[in-house]
Amino acid sequence: MLRLSSSVRRSAGPLAAAARRCLSAAAFPSLTVSSEGLSANGAFAESQLAYLDPHADDVARLDDALRRSQAGVVSHYYMDPELQGILSGLTWPHVFTADSLAMGDAAVKMAREGATSIVCLGVDFMAESVKATLESQGFKDLPVYRVAQEHIGCSLAASAEAPAYGAWLSQAAARERSLHIVYINTSLLTKAKAQALVPTITCTSSNVLRTVLQAFSQVPDLTVWYGPDTYMGENLRCLLAGLAELSADEIRRLHPDHTPETLRAALDHFEVFPQGNCVVHHQFGGEVAEMLRTHYADAYHTAHLEVPGEMFAVANEASKNGRGVVGSTSNILDFICSVAQDAVETGAQDKLTFVLGTEAGMITPVVHELQRLVKGSKTAVEIVFPVSQDAISVTGEARDTGLAVVPGVTGGEGCSSAGGCATCKFMKMNSLEALMDVLDLVADPSPSLAKFIPAQRSFQVQGRSSNEVGAIPILNMREFSQTGELPRNLVEDILKR
The missing domain is CATH 3.40.50.10800 (NadA-like)
Incomplete structure (x- = not known):
């Protein structure tokens, strides 16, 4: 301060x-x-501009550290501009910047191409998700590291681990034909606890509207429970209300099974967690x-x-x-x-x-x-x-x-x-020097590396590990992304619980 x-x-x-x-x-x-270059208006923009053309020495130093460690790096779009600028100038092939879901897919690709470890530049739940994705694709022993020994939190993910979220999901569990749509930006622990209570599918901000529309069309008398992001949920409600005002032909072009009447009915069965947001x-x-x-x-x-x-x-x-x-x-x-x-x-x-x-x-x-x-x-x-x-x-x-x-x-x-x-102050806990320190430890292994491994918060759910159960909502989403329909096992779960 x-x-x-x-x-x-x-x-x-x-x-x-x-x-x-x-x-x-x-x-x-x-x-x-x-085509003439970049120009900035205002002090804040000038500070961003300063990092878009990284210093050659910083790029060379990081390139060398990555080659020595044989590590891959996955980073989120919200990473510090200085660090993003340097990452963009690297010649090392195993570097990727994207949103949280694509980070896991990129890590798998790097593992297949020879990366011996993955460094995740993001918040802790992203490192957890990257690790879970690698394990699901056969890379259980490939280590994933963060670059801070301290917890790298996220206000949105934390809201889904609060008692209020569990109480809200208990309401969902008490109602027949409920589907919980949980935002990808939550921990594996959250996804596991949710799946244990209510049939759950993960979503991203890119596919959430399609997920909601398909769910209501595929499962009769369904109630959708969306969380934990309150703003996103209310914005989805606004989008659904706007779509319901379109003509039947316009709605059919968006989703062939919906009409103004079905969308208005969906609004009456769309519940939003009221206490979650990103700071x-x-x-x-x-x-x-x-x-x-x-x-x-x-x-x-x-x-x-x-x-x-x-x-x-x-x-x-x-x-x-x-x-x-x-x-x-x-x-x-x-x-x-x-x-x-x-x-x-x-x-x-x-x-x-x-x-x-x-x-x-x-x-x-x-x-x-x-x-x-x-x-x-x-x-x-x-x-x-x-x-x-x-x-x-x-x-x-x-x-x-x-x-x-x-x-x-x-x-x-x-x-x-x-x-x-x-x-985001949490994302900015990832810095160039912190990344260099971890890569030095990876190149010359030390017991202190254990401090940079994502926390293992596992418990048993009906005889299965929470990591395994927490992956189910993600796998449901991946199948939906491939087929355009909710997975058969998920639909059966909704109908039978």
Whole structure:
């Protein structure tokens, strides 16, 4: 926590007021990508820009450490921009950045191609999931390491391990024909306990709507229980209500078995856990949404399904006119690239503006893809970070020698209680130096490596390990992704419990 002198504290009010006026005039910080290079507007954007062109010495040092250790690295899109920038410059082949589900698949591919261990850059439940995926594919003895000895938590995953979630699932278990749809961003322990109580299938933010629609069409008189992300659940309810207002023909194009009547009936049987959220996406609140409507009415709007309803509504409204998307990190990346590619192919010379309604770490893959797309064209693309104008800190530096005020509350995470967030403090526990330390231990094995192994929190469920039971909802989702239907065993479980 930044500590301020008494004189600085006395001046914090006027400084903050002045900063708010400046931020209000300039709205939100942004990065612009064009064939001429990158440019930043605002201190927060400048800090992101600094990491997009990594230092060659850092890249070479990490490349060498990976070759010596023969390790693979899987990292999440929300990783620290500095570390993402370095990872993107590596020549070592076993490095992959994606959303949480794809991280496990990438680890399996690396194992098949010769990686002798996997380092997971993310929060703890991601390392658990990567390990479970490897074990399910025959790589039970391949070690998975985190890069922090401390617990790398997640507010959303923690909410699913609270007593309130268990009590909510007990209500589901008491109702006939219940299906629990649990977000992938939860621990194996959560998935195992849920499966023991209620038939459960995992979902991602990319496939959750398809999962809900298929479940209601495939199982008569079903009640769906979605958790733990309250915002995503309420946003899904909003999407279902919006779909129910479409014509029968429009709905059939989305799902052949649904009509306005079936969707309205589904809304009456769709339950959402009321006490779970991600601390990052929680910050995209009403103030941010209002500023977007005021200053960025002509922009393209993106929003992760986990954001609060106000921010979701802005992007959802834009999506109806082809100028926005709501969904997963991958959906957001694909949408931005698709619009940019169309502009390049048609020779458009106007600047495209996109609001990045998710964690700021996404800027690294977005910029790298855009640089490839706009190279040699006259198209420029601006990426806007919707950080609240209240999300500022007084640094204590003199105005003429440094930054007196910077984006981000004094906790350092770029968030404001009024809305608008920059980064996830848990993801930022993964750093270059921490990764280097673990790779050194892998190259020269030491007993201290045990501190970096994901926690083994296992118990018995009807004679089976919780890791085995916790994998069932994930396997249900994988089969659904392949066939488009709920697995037969899952449907039978719903009907017989």
